Amino acid sequence: MTNVYISIDMEGVAGIATMDQVVRGGHGYPRSQRLMTAEANAAIEGAFAAGADRVLVNDSHGTMDNLLHDELDPRARLIFGTPKLDCMAEGISAEHDVALFLGYHAAAGSPGVLAHTYSSHFYEVRLNGAIVSEAEVNALQAAAVGVPIGLLTGDDVICGVAGKAFPGVRTVAVKIAHGHTSADSLSPAEARRLIGEAAAETVRSAGELRPLDLPDVLELEIDMPTTPAAELGELVPGVRRIADKTLAATFATPREVLGCVTTCYHLAADAMITRMALYGRPTR
Known part of the structure; x- marks a missing residue:
């Protein structure tokens, strides 16, 4: 049995680059909900097509109730709302074989699209002296229960970080950062196609992946x-x-x-x- 965990953020979704698109009440936010939901569905479809038995999705952006429930693939379960004990890694457990991080963004202080680390109120977050993004922190929580990160999607900046930080990870760069609120993005349809293919490949090779090494302190x-x-x-x-x-x-x-x-x-x-x-x- 193959169990897949998905943590999905919004800033790293194709077609999204401005604050108006990611803040509830913003003019572009409803469209971003649809784009986010569609990328989640692409990964879910790819995972099931590759033989996944169960998929759990954790809405990980802002108030964490962004995904359109009635448009989400009904085969997946959804965790949503706040507060959550494990935040963006809520629900991950030793039962999962692989984790997929979708729609992720780069760390505060980096040149990525809408880059921040958990909050725009933080200027920088460091672990053991190294600047970290949400991806690295969430990957450590996954490692704590023995789950590897198999796929990360977002802009080229966070994909470059993930490629170096996570052993064997696949990445899909759906856009190239031109600035904090500007990007050269793939079309949503092309991004979804690539995400679906990468999710399927990730599930098929999940047994070859290993989680991050956990530091003692x-x-x-x-x-x-x-x-x-x-x-x-x-x-x-x-x-x-x-x-x-x-x-x-x-x-x-x-x-x-x-x-x-x-x-x-x-x-x-x-x-x-x-x-x-x-x-x-x-x-x-």
Whole structure:
């Protein structure tokens, strides 16, 4: 029996490059929901065509309820909504043979389309001294339960990172980054064709893949946007402030990292909202 796990974000989907397209309420958001759902369906179809028995999809963008349920391939199960203990890796388990990361984007501070790491309120996130994207953190959570990453789709920047970071991974670059909110994109139809083919190939070769090696210790550092945000983050048990706007913590498991990151990005957002309400602008 082959069980497939899919984590799907929105910024790395073909035809998407602007904030208006990825924020609920934006003029382009409803179209992006359809594009995202169609790429999920392409991967689901490819997985089942290659012999998958079960496919679990985790909606991993923003409020995590973006996929159009009534248009999603009915053979797949869907996890949606927030909060989730494992965030973008919610639901992955030792029962899965391979994970597919769809619609992913590059890390904060990189030249990728709509690049950020979990939150636009973070300037940079590092693990054991290296800048990481959401893909690397989620891949570590997959590794914690023994699941390899078999496919990643997104822009050329994150695909280049994945090709070096994940052993044996296939990548589909559906667009080339021209800037933070500009891209040279494949047509959605062509992107879906390539994703379906890659998903099928990934499922067929799942037994040849291996998960990431887990480090014994995970040293997390987050550069927060403002001093007040860092002050709030310092209140989280186990978190220390090592510079004016930089938080650090030491963990043994990827799940602890995900929990800290999730807490800190909510605190950063709350700090920004509070300062805007009090002073009409964020403070440094």
